[in-house]
Amino acid sequence: MGTAIEWTDAVWNPVTGCSKVSEGCRNCYAFGLHDMRRKALLEGKKLPKQYAKPFTEIQLFPDRLAAPFKWKKPKRVFVNSMADLFHKDVPDDFIWSVFDIMAKCQEHTFQILTKRPERMEAMLSGRYWRDLGTSTRPFFARIIKGEEREGDVPFLPNVWLGTSVENQKAADERVRHLLETPATVRFLSCEPLLGPVDLEFTAQFEHPDNEGYGVQAIKGIDWIIAGGESGTNARPLHSDWVEGLRDQCEEYGVPFFFKQWGEWVPFNQTDTFPGHKTESIKMGNITCWRVGKKKAGRLLDGQEWNQFPDGGERDASRT
Template sequence: MNNTRIDWCDSTWNPVTGCKGGCDYCYARSIANRFGGWTTGGVKTTQNFFSDPPVLDSPLLLERKSGKVVKAPYPFAFTPTFHRYRLEEPLKKRKGQNIFVGSMADLFGRWVPTKWIVEVLDICREAPQHNYLFLTKFPERYAELDHMALLPHEENFWYGATTTNVDQMEWAADSIGNLPKSCNTFLSIEPLVEDITCSIGWLSSMIQSSVPYFKWIIIGAMTGLGSESRQPCREWVEKIVEDAKNELSPFYPIPVFMKDNLRKVWGRDLIQEFPEKLEAQG
C-alpha cells in the first residue's frame, strides 16, 4: 500500500494494475508506461513471458539507470496484471484507513478474471479495520458478482461508479440500483468535461428510481496534457451540488467532495465532505 495525493482517501492499494479501457484522459496509463518494465538478462523489457493474463506470485525486479534494483511496479506497463504478492498488504496496517483499491486499474473491468476479484475481496474481509473504496466504469459487474453471492455487504465496503457523461450516469444508476440496499455506493464524476446534469433535478429523479442511492458524490476536473481546454464550468458543478443538497430529496443531504483540482473553477472554499462512516479515517 502507498500513501497518496488523492485527497478523498488515505492510501492506495494495487493488487491489480493495468486496464483496457482506453480513456484518453487516463493518468494511470501514462504513469504505468513511464515507469513500466522489468529487467531480465540485464535488459529492460515490458514483455510478458509468464501466464496470460499475467499473475505474479513474487515481484519482478527493475534495474534503474543508477544501478539500484527495485521491485518493478508495472513490469508489463499497462497490461492488466495480478500482483498476488501484494494481497497481504492491508493485513500489515493495524490502524484503519480509507483505502482506494485499484487506483492503477479498473478492478471490475470485463477483462479482469472473477477469481482475481474474489481473492482481493477475501483479503479485504480479513482486515476489517479498513474502509475499502472501489471505482469502476463497469458497475454492472457489482450486481453480477452479487448475484453469485461473491460481493461483500459489510459496511466498510464502498462501491463506486466513475462517470463523465449522461449515458454513463444513467448506466451507473441502473447498475447500482440492482445492488442490495445494505451496500454503500457512491459516484465519482471525474473528469467533469461536460454538463452532465442537462436540467435541475437530474440527480433527484435518478435517486428516487434507484435503490440503493448514491451515498457520496466526488467531483473532479481533468488534469494532465490537454486539460486546460477541457475544464468544467462552475455552473455544471453548482447544478450537481444543488441536487445533492435538495431538501425535497428523500436522501437529503448527500455529502459532496470536490477534489483540489477544482480550485480554479470553484475557488478556495471547496466543499469536501465525507459520509459519516468514512469521516473518522478521512
C-alpha cells in the same frame, strides 16, 4: 501505500492495468503515469516489475493481497487506483480473494471504484456474507450464493462500492447497475466531470423504489465526489456542472466532496486574474483560465467541500 488522493488515505493495488471504455478515460492519469515509469524502466532506472509491460495488459499480484493486514491504523483504502477490479480480464477467483481480504480486515474501509458496474452487479447480486467470527477468532466472512440464512448480510459493512460518471450518458448507463448492487455505501466519482449530470431523474429503468418510471437516482447514492481534469491535455470544468451536482447533494442530504478544479479554473471561482498571456477558453457564459492544478485549487464558491458518508473528513493522522 499512502497517497495524495484527497478522498482516501491509502491505495492498494493487487491488480494493475486497464483499457479505455468511455470519454472519461481519454486522458487517464493511470495510463500516463504507467507509460512515464515504463519509459524510465526501459532507460535503466530501477522500478517495480509491473512497469515492464504495457498498461493495457492486466497484471495480478497475489503477493500484495496481504498488505492490509500490515497496516496498524484504520484507513480508508482505495482499491486498485491503477486498475479496475471488475475488468473482464481479472478472473472471478482473484476478485473473490480481494473480497476475502476485505472481509477479514474490518478495521479498514475499502473504496472500490469501477467503470464496469454491470459486472460488479452480476457478481455481487444474489450473494450473502456469512459472519463466521467467534469471540476467540478475528472477524471473517464467507460469501454464499443461494438461500439467505439468519444473520447473513447482502454486503460487507466496510466496503463502499462506486462507479465513475463523467457526463449524463455515463450516468444513464452506469448508475442503474450501481443501484442494483447490494452495498453499505454507494458512491459516484464524477471526475473528470465533462458535462452536466442530473441525478434527480436519470434514464428510466426498473427499480424497486421507482415503480418502473423516471428514477430519482440520487436517492440511492450515499456520496458524490466531483472534480476537474489535470495534465497536459486536460479539459476544463464548467462551474455550472459542479455547482449543479453540489446543489443536488444539498437538496437530498448526500455528502459531497469536491476534489479539484484541475488544470483550468473558471473566472468566477478565483479572485486572482492570472494575466492576459495565460491560455483561456470560453465555455458559454464562463471563461476558464489555464493556471495549473495547484493554483486552481479546490475551493468551490469560496469553501472546501470535504464531506464523507460516515460524517467525517479526511484526517492526516489516519495515513
